Amino acid sequence: MPDLVVSITLFVLALLIGIEVIGKVPATLHTPLMSGANSIHGIVIVGVVIVAATADNWLSYVFIFLAAVLGTMNVVGGYVVTDRMLEMFKSDKSKSADQKKGA
């Protein structure tokens, strides 16, 4: 039981940290933020690896395979697409710097 108490404490504290950190993100970045948060929940892939250690029947194999495909797609796709978005955010200064480089 103490295990669960520790885990729930972690969960609640992480929730509070999350609310604190995310409240500071400006509206401009809300789409990348959501997409970034989206890739973080792909951490479930770690869970898939952990349960794979004890898997010994076909039902489990199917679950693990599907979960691995879905979870990895979530992680990898999420990070790539978030980076693609953030790459586009340019400030006035960096943009004029780009133009100077081009000229």
Added chain:
Amino acid sequence: MLVIEKLTVEQPSASALDIVAWFVYLLSAVLFVVGLHFMNSPKTARKGNFISSYGMIIACVMAFIVLFMQGFISPIAVVVLIAGIAIGAVAGVVSAKKVKMTDMPQLVSVFNTVGGGAAALVALNDILAGQHEPSLVVLITAGLGVLIGSVTFTGSLIAAGKLQGIGFVKKMSLPGKSVWNVLFALLTIASFVMLCVAPDQRLLWSILTTVFALCYGLVFVIPIGGADMPVVISVLNACTGTAVAMSGLAIDNVALIVAGALVGAAGVTLSVLMAKAMNRPLLSVLAGGFGGSDAAAGSADGPEGTMKETTPDDVAVQLVYADKVIFVPGFGLAQAQAQRELADLGELLKEHGVEVEYAIHPVAGRMPGHMNVLLAEANVPYEELVDLDDINPQFPSANVSLVVGANDVTNPAARKPGTPVSGMPILDVDKSQHVVVMKRGRGRGYAGIENELYFEDNTQMLFGDAKDGLQAVIAAVKELLN
């Protein structure tokens, strides 16, 4: 400490590795927090995303190290695991690289679908695969993981379909939506409770929980309209996070718990912000429709007067001779994929010495910050995108406001009581000296009421596709300047 003690007692030989793993997972959780923290400024956001991905990489590597060092029961499991990861990685990269920026909300929703599905599968496996009857704690946490993950799976899938504009998904309607909602919610909860009290029949009850939760996801999202999608997407995102955290509780893994909680917090925070921006309680948005939407649409008294049409040439003249112009983009801009044209027009006017700014309403578009991403793609510096509170005082000093595909967020009717949009914070477009509205047709906005702005004396309408219209205006501006 408690966890470490327990590990030492149960598996004395592997305790060192377990402790290392625990701290590596903790480090990855810290990296997620730091990564999200760097998202608070566009200058550091990209770095933040990298930091968070490092957290993900070390957590995955650690999981594999533990897998191979502590051993596994069946090599088949490891083979299907690695095959699954390879397929998922390719699918993820391809879809992320190929997607158009205008289709971003759909893709985020699809990734949410798969994340929820994976969380549900991990939890389901935890309940069903073991030889022994799982403990009550595992049943509750894993059961919740299955339940929430399944709701997100179908819910996000429908949301993605609606955003993509897939015909049959869009047309889907649900007569008696509240009945279905209540019915499936009750069935889902009942099977979840049965799963916890009757673990000897866990196969039956976990399958029923999954099926009913999948159905609930469908009936939950189907009645919700396109313009409310920003809220729905963030709520579903929060759900996936929670499902992952529940799976984490079930298999006792710190990385899953903390990461899931962070995502849950992000989703909830954003949903609340969005609902606030619409001045509607979160629950009423999720209940679907603009509260009795049929009644509202039918009984709305149309504003008096007529709309005045204008031509691209006339718009060009107004823009070129203005000192200050404010662009007001909305979902129509995304639909017409006209963000580059709008940015080009802005660039032309700035070169000519006109002050140009973009007014961004918090719920413009189909996901939080949708307009910002689109305009960033079109190379508009983020300093020129101005939030609701900062731009509103500037409208009276603007010579021309150019509304492109935004409707309800500009409706002055929101300032009066008794309309479906009443109380919603709006952009004070009507206070600028001249208003030009680019609009596809004469239809009403999502709220189902006429926009009083269109009938104001200082408003002119330019009907047609936003992309064609903007191109015509750009051509006319160029002609004037030469």
